[in-house]
Amino acid sequence: MAYSIKVNGTSHSVDAPDDMPLLWVLRDLLGLTGTKYGCGIAQCRSCTVHLDGEAVQACQVRIADVGTRAVTTIEGLASAGTLHALQQAWIAEDVAQCGWCQPGQIMSAASLLAKTPHPTDAQIDEAMSGNICRCGTYNRIRRAVRRAAGGTP
Numbered sequence: 591m592a593y594s595i596k597v598n599g600t601s602h603s604v605d606a607p608d609d610m611p612l613l614w615v616l617r618d619l620l621g622l623t624g625t626k627y628g629c630g631i632a633q634c635r636s637c638t639v640h641l642d643g644e645a646v647q648a649c650q651v652r653i654a655d656v657g658t659r660a661v662t663t664i665e666g667l668a669s670a671g672t673l674h675a676l677q678q679a680w681i682a683e684d685v686a687q688c689g690w691c692q693p694g695q696i697m698s699a700a701s702l703l704a705k706t707p708h709p710t711d712a713q714i715d716e717a718m719s720g721n722i723c724r725c726g727t728y729n730r731i732r733r734a735v736r737r738a739a740g741g742t743p
Contacts (some may be wrong), residue, residue: 595656597622598666606653613637613648616663624664624693628722635721638694638701639663645701664693667700676700679737687725695721699735708739 592605597620604619616622616639625648628636632647639648640662667674673681676696686692695718702709702717709717714735723731 591654593653593656595653595661596658597661598663599660604653608652608654610653611649612639612651612653612656612661615653616648616661622663622665626690626693628691628694633720633722634691634694635698636691636694638697638721640697640701643701643704645698662697664697667696674700675738676703676734679734682737683730683734685727685730685734687727691721691723691725695723695731699731699738702735703739708741709735711736 591608592603594601594603595615596602597616602620604615606615606619613625613627616625617627625639626636627649628634630649632650635647637648638645640646641651641656642659667677676699680686680692680696698718698721702714706713711732714732718731718735
């Protein structure tokens with residue numbers, strides 16, 4: 591079936607089965623490979639994207655359920671060639687090791703900062719608790735979120 595979806599501010603027409611996960615629409619049909627496949631059962635959150643600003647796991651959202659909501663991926667966080675504050679903080683804090691979970695981590699953190707611009711460590715930990723990092727860079731992730739929020743890393 592043909593769907594019209596808005597991803598990172600651009601409308602796209604895609605032909606996909608109703609039950610195709612948004613993750614595969616983004617990666618396979620639109621070529622936006624920043625969103626990663628981790629587990630496929632919404633347990634690792636590597637595939638986190640935003641639907642109208644809300645963090646969701648793209649592996650669990652069917653294309654038929656996207657509707658008119660705007661999708662933002664890691665590729666859509668930068669604006670006019672300038673990295674998002676979180677992307678800059680991730681680099682400054684040298685967060686990434688293998689990097690696989692990082693797009694999902696950043697998208698979850700962006701959702702947190704949109705709702706809570708100056709979160710406490712407890713709020714950061716709670717918001718990020720479902721994002722799994724096999725490399726264990728959780729302390730650097732927290733520092734990067736604090737840096738992006740304008741706090742002390």
